[in-house]
Amino acid sequence: MSLGEFDLIARYFARHAARGDVLLGIGDDAAVIATPADRRLVIAMDTIVEGVHFPVGTAAADIGYRALAVNLSDLAAMGAEPAWMTLSLSLPESEAQWVAAFAQGLFELADLHGVALIGGDTVRGPMVITVQVAGYVETDRWLTRSGAKEGDLIFVSGSVGEAAAGLSVIQQSGPGAAASRSLRQRFLRPQPRVELGRHLRMFATAAMDISDGLLTDLDKLCAASNCGAEVDVGALPISAAMREMFDEASCVDYALAGGDDYEIMFTVRPAQVALVPAGCTRIGAITKGKDVRCIRDGLPVTVRRRGYDHFATKDSAP
Numbered sequence: 001m002s003l004g005e006f007d008l009i010a011r012y013f014a015r016h017a018a019r020g021d022v023l024l025g026i027g028d029d030a031a032v033i034a035t036p037a038d039r040r041l042v043i044a045m046d047t048i049v050e051g052v053h054f055p056v057g058t059a060a061a062d063i064g065y066r067a068l069a070v071n072l073s074d075l076a077a078m079g080a081e082p083a084w085m086t087l088s089l090s091l092p093e094s095e096a097q098w099v100a101a102f103a104q105g106l107f108e109l110a111d112l113h114g115v116a117l118i119g120g121d122t123v124r125g126p127m128v129i130t131v132q133v134a135g136y137v138e139t140d141r142w143l144t145r146s147g148a149k150e151g152d153l154i155f156v157s158g159s160v161g162e163a164a165a166g167l168s169v170i171q172q173s174g175p176g177a178a179a180s181r182s183l184r185q186r187f188l189r190p191q192p193r194v195e196l197g198r199h200l201r202m203f204a205t206a207a208m209d210i211s212d213g214l215l216t217d218l219d220k221l222c223a224a225s226n227c228g229a230e231v232d233v234g235a236l237p238i239s240a241a242m243r244e245m246f247d248e249a250s251c252v253d254y255a256l257a258g259g260d261d262y263e264i265m266f267t268v269r270p271a272q273v274a275l276v277p278a279g280c281t282r283i284g285a286i287t288k289g290k291d292v293r294c295i296r297d298g299l300p301v302t303v304r305r306r307g308y309d310h311f312a313t314k315d316s317a318p
């Protein structure tokens with residue numbers, strides 16, 4: 001990057017870490033962290049690329065927010081409590097206004113979850129943002145994708161399909177109605193389910209966050225757990241905003257295949273159902289075998305789309 005690189009870092013990213021466990025933060029060759037002996041460190045990293053994971057022209061504050069949100073969602077799916085992050089920022093130019101807005105969006109979400117930025121790097125190149133997050137989970141209490149068993153019930157948090165629908169609205173520069181604004185926000189500012197993940201770690205048998213699409217991600221959970229699943233299409237939590245803008249078939253397509261929701265999908269033993277908090281919806285059950293099937297009113301249904309790449313097939317999106 002330009003001569004201004006160090007100025008940029010100092011001005012927008014080097015904040016005093018408010019966490020007592022950060023012994024040495026930004027400014028030296030590396031950070032030093034104090035870790036307690038009775039907890040495990042959980043680490044995740046996700047990269048987002050302009051034109052691949054978010055449209056060209058997305059506001060810098062939204063990019064900053066989203067870059068951290070997708071990572072916190074992975075920690076949430078593990079039942080972990082977020083603590084720190086590092087940031088790798090590749091930008092075509094070091095434009096101060098853009099970097100200031102990016103940092104504002106990033107820290108807005110970081111402050112909500114008590115996450116300290118402890119290091120990173122800036123380079124000149126195509127717009128690529130990598131965030132690595134780390135957090136804690138109690139010994140032997142982390143969630144995985146691999147613990148689901150036949151008879152477990154499948155739940156999902158919040159509503160599904162809104163983020164993919166919001167992206168299609170953004171890509172088509174669709175109407176500015178209130179419903180479309182709320183859908184666009186779902187794509188631009190995903191809300192990682194950290195608190196839910198912390199609760200689920202006490203009783204869920206398996207969990208993962210929905211990033212690629214509900215059915216595609218359920219395929220992964222079932223493969224990891226060596227089981228199958230049945231999803232009741234009629235039970236999918238589809239929001240009023242979705243129903244206002246799209247017909248039933250498109251709502252179902254977005255809900256099953258859309259991705260980018262960053263909701264948590266999890267499984268519980270039937271005896272533990274009372275522990276599932278409000279705001280989560282039962283969508284199906286874990287079965288024998290390896291197939292993930294869909295039903296409606298008790299009968300098998302064929303699904304039009306199991307998952308798709310928004311940017312490769314935007315013309316064919318529902």
Ligand SMILES: [Mg+2]
Nearest residue numbers: 074077209211
């Ligand atoms: Mg994930």
